[in-house]
Amino acid sequence: MSDAPSPAYRDDRAHVFHSWSAQNALNPLVIAGGEGSWIWDEGGTRYLDFSSQLMNVNIGHQHPKLIAAIKDQADKLATIAPFHANEARSEAARLITEKAGGDLDMVFFTNGGAEANENAIRMAKLHTGRHKVLAMYRSYHGATAGSISLTGDPRRWPSEPSLPGVVHFWGPYPYRSAFNSTSPEEETQRALQHLADTLMVEGPQTVAAIILEPVVGTNGILVPPPGYLAGVRELCDQHGILLIADEVMAGFGRCGEWFSIQHWDVEPDLICFAKGVNSGYVPLGGVVISRAVADTFGDRPYPGGLTYSGHPLACASAVASIRIFEEEGLVERARTMGDQVAGPVLRELADRHPSIGDVRGLGLFWAIELVKDRTTREQLVPFNAAGAAAAPVAEVVAACRKQGLLVFAHFNRIHVVPPLVISDDDFRHGVSVLDDALTLADAHVS
Numbered sequence: 001m002s003d004a005p006s007p008a009y010r011d012d013r014a015h016v017f018h019s020w021s022a023q024n025a026l027n028p029l030v031i032a033g034g035e036g037s038w039i040w041d042e043g044g045t046r047y048l049d050f051s052s053q054l055m056n057v058n059i060g061h062q063h064p065k066l067i068a069a070i071k072d073q074a075d076k077l078a079t080i081a082p083f084h085a086n087e088a089r090s091e092a093a094r095l096i097t098e099k100a101g102g103d104l105d106m107v108f109f110t111n112g113g114a115e116a117n118e119n120a121i122r123m124a125k126l127h128t129g130r131h132k133v134l135a136m137y138r139s140y141h142g143a144t145a146g147s148i149s150l151t152g153d154p155r156r157w158p159s160e161p162s163l164p165g166v167v168h169f170w171g172p173y174p175y176r177s178a179f180n181s182t183s184p185e186e187e188t189q190r191a192l193q194h195l196a197d198t199l200m201v202e203g204p205q206t207v208a209a210i211i212l213e214p215v216v217g218t219n220g221i222l223v224p225p226p227g228y229l230a231g232v233r234e235l236c237d238q239h240g241i242l243l244i245a246d247e248v249m250a251g252f253g254r255c256g257e258w259f260s261i262q263h264w265d266v267e268p269d270l271i272c273f274a275k276g277v278n279s280g281y282v283p284l285g286g287v288v289i290s291r292a293v294a295d296t297f298g299d300r301p302y303p304g305g306l307t308y309s310g311h312p313l314a315c316a317s318a319v320a321s322i323r324i325f326e327e328e329g330l331v332e333r334a335r336t337m338g339d340q341v342a343g344p345v346l347r348e349l350a351d352r353h354p355s356i357g358d359v360r361g362l363g364l365f366w367a368i369e370l371v372k373d374r375t376t377r378e379q380l381v382p383f384n385a386a387g388a389a390a391a392p393v394a395e396v397v398a399a400c401r402k403q404g405l406l407v408f409a410h411f412n413r414i415h416v417v418p419p420l421v422i423s424d425d426d427f428r429h430g431v432s433v434l435d436d437a438l439t440l441a442d443a444h445v446s
Contacts, residue, residue: 006030006042019143020155034061037422039406047401050418050430051408055217055249055365056275059321059330060421066281069320073313082109082309092315095322096277096288099258102267103291108302109310110285113248113274114142117211119304120270120287121146124209124242126303127296131164132207134198136171138219141211141246150211153219154384169198171212172228173220175358175369176377184225192231204239209270214261217249218410221367221417223360229266242269242293248285249365252276253325253420256335256363263362269293278321279419284314330420334363341424342366345431346416355380355441366416368434370396373446379412380441392444399437405430 032042093107137152149163170178172191179190216222245268250260274285350356357371370380408415
């Protein structure tokens, strides 16, 4: 049997420039197919997708009804310019606003989440006539020029100097409190005071919007303590500032609600979405817009647009996806799985591994935080570690992959974010593989 690389692998390494990567270090799997929570490579090796790829394949791989909807729309009308009306686009917008609720009743469609955030801050600035935007340090909002400026993690650094007027602040993180809090209630109070103080010294009359991930995604799956989001809403109302909820990762059932912010009965002025709206089957994102913001552009042209805004194939897939969510009860399933399976099983895992400092999440959106010492909470790998310094977590990821489990890791965390359709047995199987791999992390515990 030949050991020569396949044409797909050979041409990838010769011609495909991969994101966020040193190109010479890559050795990508060549994925040939998938179904539900599983994918397989060109050699037939199967992998349980415990990361939903990039936390977006909420509905699972190759859902037949979603594939059929895309095919049907391609037969009917494959593409049309955004200045026309189209049945698939209109229905997608209606359904998305229905799930958002309140007076969030219009949608501007984009190709993905970064463009959604770009347009949301543009709308906020034009609506308020102000130029500043506040965003959290522990955040990721995309990699386009404006959205990477909003991003609070080190991926922002190579793009600086960037968009002017962006100010970062510390959000709540009870396990590693920036405010020396000793309880969730204290964390809420101190984090809100910090935000109020930041507004005071920046001049609240200059601030157009506060953008945040209601449940922070890549930077830790940080579930806000009770009262925090309501407090941010109050500060926004007090100063005439718009609240933008970046639901790109946490939305569409991932946290057991259509949008994660609905856990706390807080209504933002703008919601940015992508990923789970159609599980990435066709690129799609957008901004759900409140009536007050939309009315700003009733007689005044909105100065933004995209050739593929509201693309018919993408919108048809969103319509089909929302209907599948409803028919199969996937939002409720995610909530139940989080409460009855994921949470208990992962906490049991923490009892067995001294390298696990914290387990947190909602629905099927969970993080395992790895430490060298539970008492001091020293991270298993340092902040923004690379190379040899990041090896302890990389070893865990590699051990999982060797046993047919694909997990997502960021800094000192392993994220457990499988498709919402995953069976109880498959979830427990994935955790059992992770259980074995974490013995490698335990070896680094002080």
